[in-house]
Amino acid sequence: DYVKQHATTPELQRQALAALTFKCTVLWTQLDALYFAYVAPGMVPPDAWQPGEGLVAEASRARPGAASGTMAAGDRPRLPRGVRLRNDETRGKWVLLAPERTFDLDDNAVAVLKLVDGARSVADIADELGKTYAADPRAIEADILVMLEGLAEKRVLER
Known part of the structure; x- marks a missing residue:
């Protein structure tokens, strides 16, 4: 009814x-999270993703010699299962969708997260951004390490 009454132009x-x-994408992300959090253990194959995996850094994945919980230049960050980078065309903003949460992103965060793929290291991302913006990659690296560490603490980024 609302659309019929108020959406009177193609735009x-x-x-x-x-x-x-956008709303459906958010809801499907939430449903995915709820399904994997509450599904009966016998319904999921033993080698399938299990609740809690990929949402918290695992001790076995920590790099030798690195302090746990600290992002480093050699880390290859990636978005965990259920977390997606999406452009909300209605609001004209990029957002990071996570189970039961949404993060509004500024242009700098979007530039970094578009390069986060699990294959590139933080140093590689900084080098790429340095080329794109004609800036010192090491200065960029210091800034993005802080941002990525914050996202990892919020459990929307894996190292």
Whole structure:
């Protein structure tokens, strides 16, 4: 009813559709999280992803010699299962969708997170951004380490 009464132009209809699409993406992310948190253990194959995996840094994955919980230049960050980088076209903003949470991102965070793929190291990401923005990669690296560490603490980034 709302769309029929208020979305009277093609542009308003596109905005309503974009808002609905964004809402559905958020809800599916939440449903994924709830399913894996509460599904009966016998229903999931033993080698499948299990609740809690990929949401917290595991001790076995920590690098030798590195303090636990500290992001380093050699780390290869990635978004864990259930976390997605999405462009919310309705609001004209990029967001990081996580189970039961959404993070609004500034342009700097978006530039970094677009390069976070689990293959590139933090140093590689800094080098790429240094080329793109004609800046010192080591200065960029120091800044993105702080940002990535904060996201890892919020459990929306893996090392």
